[in-house]
Amino acid sequence: MSKAEKKVKVAVIGCGVIADFHVKALNAIDDCEIAGVYGNLPEQCKEFAEKYNLKVFTSMEEVFSSDCDMITLCTPSGTHAEISVNAMKRGKHVIVEKPLALTVEECDEIIETEKATGKICAPISQLRYSDNVRQVKKAVEAGKFGKLTLCSVYMKFYRSESYYAGSWRGTKKMDGGGALMNQGIHGIDILRYIVGNVKSVQAKVSTLVHNIEVEDTAVAAIEFDRGALGVIEGATSVMPGYPRRLEICGEKGSLAMEEDAIVKVDVPDLDLKISKNDAENFKDPAAFSFEGHRRQFNNIINAVLGKEKLEYTSKDAAETVKLILSIYKSSETGERVYL
Ligand SMILES: NC(=O)c1ccc[n+]([C@@H]2O[C@H](COP(=O)([O-])OP(=O)(O)OC[C@H]3O[C@@H](n4cnc5c(N)ncnc54)[C@H](O)[C@@H]3O)[C@@H](O)[C@H]2O)c1
Incomplete structure (x- = not known):
């Protein structure tokens, strides 16, 4: 088979909520094929594999020693x-869902392993592929807003107690943080994508209504490298929940987005x-397209x-994780944190 005809063989790891999106997206791309699926719950994995007519891998080792x-x-x-690093060391490229990892050390280890192995670890941030988000970024880069002054994202969402119950979600070890x-990581990442890196944060996070180990309510005052100020609000404690709102404001003009819709342009x-905006994913985390x-x-x-x-590298995704960790640190210490 010539290089032009080579298909990238991808094994899907995990068979829960987001795995459906991955299989549908991979099936829509000509240059790849799904090698099979592995999940640590054999019954769920079998059912998932049957749904999409996929081969079942029975262990991570079987995936690593396969030709994917x-x-x-x-x-x-x-x-x-841990899985990303092990996979790269076994000669596999990686696509990893958000967040890239949960600590600075983990992010750095992934980046180092990419360098050492020559493999790609590609983190997901699908909102960067929204036409509207890209148009707003382009307008900022063209100077249409003049000097940016206030650039903020408000994510007042609601998640029920049953969303967290008995799950890895809401735990320090497996979720690493909450709202x-x-x-909130999607909104924070597109704010960074459009406006640029953040220089400092002063923040407070709380767990106000859920029985979880991580925050369900958070607010941060931020200062971007380019001088603009802004606010990040994130919550899963707000009934009934509102669409994510992104506001980009500058000396020459301002704009607001709700979810993926541009709702105001001045x-x-x-x-x-x-x-x-007619998207409902601020209420239902699985109510979005795989596009x-x-x-x-x-x-x-x-x-x-x-x-x-x-286009979107582990280094870039690590900056978003580090920003969120800085917000937690500022809340813990009561101090402004410089990134
Ligand atoms: N990009 C997005 O919009 C988006 C949306 C939802 C979730 N996510 C991310 O996707 C990831 C998974 O979330 P989810 O909601 O699909 O979770 P989930 O609980 O629905 O599914 C997790 C799956 O992983 C399997 N699993 C757990 N540990 C494993 C291991 N060590 N080896 C193999 N399989 C294992 C479980 O059996 C399950 O099938 C999270 O990191 C989450 O942040 C991203």
Whole structure:
């Protein structure tokens, strides 16, 4: 088979909520094929494999010694670093769901292992593949807002007690954090994508209504490298929950997004389509399309085949994790934290 015809063989690890999105997205890409699936719950794994007509791997070792080129990691966040590092050391590229990992040390180990093995560890941030998010980023880069002044993201979500009950979600070890590290990371990552890196944070996080080890309510005042200020709010404690709201404001104009819709544009010479948000994923975490994943996987598969540069790297994802960890540190110490 010539290089142009080579398909990247991907093994799916984990068979829960997000694994469905991964299988649908991979099935929609010509240059890859699914090698099979492995999950640590054999019954669930068998059922998942039957649903999509996939081969079942019965252990991680079987995946590592197979001829697959890549794994895609749909397992709880606390497993990401160890499995990613082991996979790269066994010669596999990795796609890893958000968050990349739960500590600075874990993020650094992933980045070091990529360098040492020459393998890719590609983290997921599917909102970076939204047309609207990209248009807003482009407008910022073209100077349409003038000097940016206030750039904020508000994520007032609701999750029920049953969402957390008996699950890895809400635990320190496997979730690493709550409303920010799990649910809010998407909004925080696109804020960084559009505005740039954050220089310092002053924050307070609390666990107000859920019986969990991590925060369900958080607020941070942030200062970007470029000088703009902003606010990050994240919660799973707000009934009934509101759509994620992103506000980019500057000396020449301002804009607001709700979920993926641009709902307000007051920027001179910026012709963006205004629409009404109808997404429900601020209430139901599985109520979104797999299109964002498909677009990002397309870039990742092309990067593995040497056809494109990898757009979203582990280094970039690590900055988002480090920002969230800085928010936790500021809350713990009461001090402003410099990144
Ligand atoms: N990008 C997104 O929008 C998005 C949405 C939801 C979840 N996620 C992320 O995806 C990951 C999984 O979340 P989920 O909601 O699908 O969880 P889930 O609990 O529904 O599924 C987790 C799966 O992993 C399996 N598993 C657990 N430990 C394992 C191990 N050591 N080896 C092999 N399999 C193992 C479980 O059996 C289960 O099948 C999390 O990191 C989460 O943050 C991302």
